Amino acid sequence: MSDNNDTAGSHEPREDGGSRRVVGTPSSVGERTLLAKDDDEGYPAPAGAGEELDEKSAKNAERVVAAFFLLAFAASVAFIAYYIGWSGRNGGMHGVTRTRESNLWLGGTMALAMLALAVGVTIWVRRLMTSKPIIQERHEMASSAETRAAFEADVLAGGEDSGITKRPLLRRTLLLAAAPLGLAPLVLLRDLGPLPEKRLRHTFWGEAVKKAKAEGKKGVRLVVDGTNAPLKVSDFNSPGGMITVLPEGIEETHEAANEIAKAVTILINVPAEQFKPVKGRENWHVNGVVAYSKICTHVGCPAALYEQTTHHILCPCHQSTFDATDGAKVVFGPAHRPLPQLPLGVEDGYLIATDDFPEPIGPSFWERG
Known part of the structure; x- marks a missing residue:
């Protein structure tokens, strides 16, 4: 058995006159390289149009x-x-x-x-x-003329x-x-742009309330989003519940989708013993039933989650958290101002809105328009 371990490999003779490679020695590769050479033209050109075009x-x-x-x-x-x-x-x-x-x-x-x-x-x-x-030769960094x-x-x-x-x-x-x-x-x-200017300072709640008062009513009735059914106080007397409401008649307006996007509101029944009315808004709730804009004041996502044990309203986009018992003030997250509150009242047993939101709805930077 040969002890030669060069690049050509070690082989031992076979009975038929040939040879076989000894286990543990490198294979015979000869002069092969990764890129084949052509003796006359050097390395072949890469695939493509070739050196000359037809x-x-x-x-x-x-x-x-x-x-x-x-x-x-x-x-x-x-x-x-x-x-x-x-x-x-x-x-x-x-x-x-x-x-x-x-x-x-x-x-x-x-x-x-x-x-x-x-x-x-x-x-x-x-x-x-x-x-x-293309052959690139390497020289000193300083280039000559x-x-x-x-x-x-x-x-x-x-x-x-x-x-x-x-x-x-x-x-x-x-x-x-x-x-x-x-x-x-x-x-x-x-x-x-364009900036919303003053379009977000008012919602359809204000228009609907004005129309209702012109007809001799105290305000516009709240209807359940999806069914458009007017909501009685007795229909929402269980503490801890939350539903989404809209002003009555909004679906009949021009550009109803845009108006609904601005006017969408959450209605929450907060236990009376835990409710803390904001100063100046003592009459804006009905036995602890309070309404806030559903549009988060951070970047406008829907604040649609409600934790009954803590009475916290949560926006799932960036975890802004608002306290429903204390004027929806911010208790956690990137939002910088509370959710706008909608003033409520009762007429003929139905929950009504007596006015529009007192401040612009949506992200805080919108109110600068």
């Missing part, structure tokens, strides 16, 4: 790439046109009823523009750029190989496709 095929590929760039341009223009034009009708894209439509069209046109641009660039690289091997001149020559040669200098159709359509995409972020700045 001009006829290149022209066809050029037209295909230009078509994709034009498609990207058209999709980008459609994105901007929809954003400025169609989305501005009937209240714009900021309304609840238009959100799904605007997301579909804006997302679809932007995705098409990005996809067409990516496909065009990919075909350009694979079909129109030569695949010559000859090196800089060589670099400049390489850049110019690269531009020539890419075809961007000799194929003006590709260059122009690429710039055409990229121009609207550069403007898109500027157009999207519109989504930072």
